[in-house]
Amino acid sequence: MGKLKYAKRNLLPDYSPSSEETEAYLYCINNDIRICTIPVKDEIGVWYIGINIGPYVKGEKINLSPKTYDKSDVYKSYYEFCKYYYEKRKK
Numbered sequence: 001m002g003k004l005k006y007a008k009r010n011l012l013p014d015y016s017p018s019s020e021e022t023e024a025y026l027y028c029i030n031n032d033i034r035i036c037t038i039p040v041k042d043e044i045g046v047w048y049i050g051i052n053i054g055p056y057v058k059g060e061k062i063n064l065s066p067k068t069y070d071k072s073d074v075y076k077s078y079y080e081f082c083k084y085y086y087e088k089r090k091k
Contacts, residue, residue, distance in 0.1 A: 010039050012047075015075035024079065024086035032056075033085045037078060040068055047074050049081055 017025065028035055033053050040046040047069050050062040069077050 010044050012037060012074065013071045017075075017079055021079040021082065024082040027086045027089070028082050031089065033082075035078060035081050035085075036062075037069075037074055038062070038064065043068075045071050049074075049078055051081060053085075 027033075032055050034051070034056070036050045037047045038050045040048060049065040049069065051065075052060060052062055065077075
């Protein structure tokens with residue numbers, strides 16, 4: 001029951017991405033660039049951003065961002081990662 005209470009308190013904030021952010025996100029999805037938010041253990045409202053490139057492999061290690069993000073900037077940073085890979089690969 002303790003884990004359920006933690007999960008309810010650590011919900012991601014609402015965010016409406018722009019059309020540019022959505023395009024970058026869909027590019028990442030379609031090209032096996034997997035970007036996700038990962039909650040920091042025992043901290044409420046703080047996340048890492050995890051990135052894996054290539055097809056899913058069972059048991060693979062997630063590459064975590066060196067920085068943590070709070071509710072005010074987690075989605076902005078998430079979509080910045082998406083846009084980075086979108087622009088990098090489109091050149």
